[in-house]
Amino acid sequence: MTDPIRNATLALLCDVTDARRMISEAAPERLASLRPEGRAAAQRLATGTLRWADRADRVLGPFLRRRPSEATLNALRLGLFEIFVAGTAPHAAVDGAVDAARTTGGQPSLVNAVLRNILRLDPEPWSAAPVPRLPKWLRKPLVAAWGKQAVAAMEDVFAAEPPLDLTVRADAPGWAARLGGELLPTGSVRLRAVGQVSALPGFAEGAWWVQDAAAAIPARLVGAGPGMRVLDMCAAPGGKTLQLTAAGADVTALDQSEARTGRLRENLARCGLEARVVVGDALTHEDAPFDAILLDAPCTATGTIRRHPDLPHVKAGQDLDAPVALQARLIDRALGLLKPGGRLVYCVCSLLPAEGEEQIAAALARHPGLSAGLPETLPDGIEPDWRAETGLRLRPDHWAGRGGIDGFFIATLTMRGDAG
Numbered sequence: 001m002t003d004p005i006r007n008a009t010l011a012l013l014c015d016v017t018d019a020r021r022m023i024s025e026a027a028p029e030r031l032a033s034l035r036p037e038g039r040a041a042a043q044r045l046a047t048g049t050l051r052w053a054d055r056a057d058r059v060l061g062p063f064l065r066r067r068p069s070e071a072t073l074n075a076l077r078l079g080l081f082e083i084f085v086a087g088t089a090p091h092a093a094v095d096g097a098v099d100a101a102r103t104t105g106g107q108p109s110l111v112n113a114v115l116r117n118i119l120r121l122d123p124e125p126w127s128a129a130p131v132p133r134l135p136k137w138l139r140k141p142l143v144a145a146w147g148k149q150a151v152a153a154m155e156d157v158f159a160a161e162p163p164l165d166l167t168v169r170a171d172a173p174g175w176a177a178r179l180g181g182e183l184l185p186t187g188s189v190r191l192r193a194v195g196q197v198s199a200l201p202g203f204a205e206g207a208w209w210v211q212d213a214a215a216a217i218p219a220r221l222v223g224a225g226p227g228m229r230v231l232d233m234c235a236a237p238g239g240k241t242l243q244l245t246a247a248g249a250d251v252t253a254l255d256q257s258e259a260r261t262g263r264l265r266e267n268l269a270r271c272g273l274e275a276r277v278v279v280g281d282a283l284t285h286e287d288a289p290f291d292a293i294l295l296d297a298p299c300t301a302t303g304t305i306r307r308h309p310d311l312p313h314v315k316a317g318q319d320l321d322a323p324v325a326l327q328a329r330l331i332d333r334a335l336g337l338l339k340p341g342g343r344l345v346y347c348v349c350s351l352l353p354a355e356g357e358e359q360i361a362a363a364l365a366r367h368p369g370l371s372a373g374l375p376e377t378l379p380d381g382i383e384p385d386w387r388a389e390t391g392l393r394l395r396p397d398h399w400a401g402r403g404g405i406d407g408f409f410i411a412t413l414t415m416r417g418d419a420g
């Protein structure tokens with residue numbers, strides 16, 4: 001009998017590897033006919049399959065004379081993931097992959113033959129294959145920036161299913177105990193093996209929100225508090241807006257995406273928090289001056305691969321010049337909206353220095369009177385080796401034993417009062 005979840009998973013995998021669409025973008029349409037549990041299952045299968053695609057391709061190599069169609073290759077990857085990682089009974093995984101290949105325009109007989117041949121091998125080749133590696137287009141600049149050993153440690157972290165981190169409004173130790181999670185030194189609560197997030201205690205009343213431990217750090221560096229006028233310049237879907245608002249600041253949350261801003265409004269409403277939400281282009285936003293600005297700039301998001309293993313497939317060969325140029329324009333615009341002496345916190349969830357360290361060096365060169373330096377008192381839990389010359393460099397292999405963190409670069413910038 002045909003399985004709608006596997007069929008939809010295979011179609012979603014082809015959306016990623018063939019049509020170069022992120023799962024978050026393609027899933028709403030692709031999985032629309034499934035029930036909520038089915039949608040969650042298909043997303044889990046697709047994400048896991050992509051996380052292990054590099055190992056699957058190495059195992060498949062000797063069995064394929066040439067690269068098959070995307071539907072066939074993805075059906076094979078899905079079958080191997082189910083058999084060797086997800087623990088599905090081999091006959092069910094093979095039948096499911098064969099059937100999905102048939103429904104999705106692949107070659108079912110090839111999928112059947114290859115998977116059965118692999119299952120016959122003794123010892124099975126999966127376990128001996130190396131940890132999935134990043135694709136060359138990304139590995140090369142990362143090795144140049146952080147070295148081979150660090151990149152290998154990142155790849156180990158990317159191979160594992162990431163934990164779920166929460167930012168808690170009050171009483172993080174209490175919520176960690178209640179949810180059976182770990183209280184991280186930076187104050188986030190880390191959970192493992194979570195089913196439906198919205199069913200957890202505290203979700204409905206907005207006692208916490210989902211936010212990676214690294215992503216929770218930039219807003220803490222803003223120093224927001226009551227009486228301060230703060231601009232969250234690229235705000236949606238709003239994890240950082242929630243932090244700034246919860247700290248008591250008068251927050252303007254600006255983002256150009258109507259759809260993402262809708263999610264930001266929902267998040268504020270769930271948490272009972274208020275901010276002025278504006279849909280608009282930060283490059284033309286007026287309404288100055290602000291005491292502080294948080295600029296969480298659009299970027300390659302290469303720091304979030306452990307949560308988004310679809311990203312290396314979708315962004316392959318992406319031009320870096322456009323995001324880097326936009327980030328520079330956004331920094332310049334933000335500086336123009338700040339009160340003299342006000343603080344700009346710039347951050348990107350990128351592992352590429354061009355979007356982080358080099359972006360800040362270029363801003364310092366463009367603006368005499370601008371300085372980059374971390375505040376004297378840093379938020380709790382920041383490790384000494386996360387400090388970089390002009391800010392904080394957070395990498396996925398930091399806290400590797402605890403499940404890692406997202407990659408981020410964060411700088412705090414201040415313009416001297418008399419400088420223009």
Ligand SMILES: C[S@@+](CC[C@H](N)C(=O)[O-])C[C@H]1O[C@@H](n2cnc3c(N)ncnc32)[C@H](O)[C@@H]1O
Pocket residue numbers: 233234235236237238239240241254255256257260280281282283296297298299
């Ligand atoms: C990294 S995401 C922000 C994530 C958000 N700060 C959070 O914590 O949930 C970058 C955001 O920048 C927005 N963006 C990109 N270019 C923009 C522009 N010119 N003006 C305003 N927003 C922009 C995108 O729509 C996207 O929501």
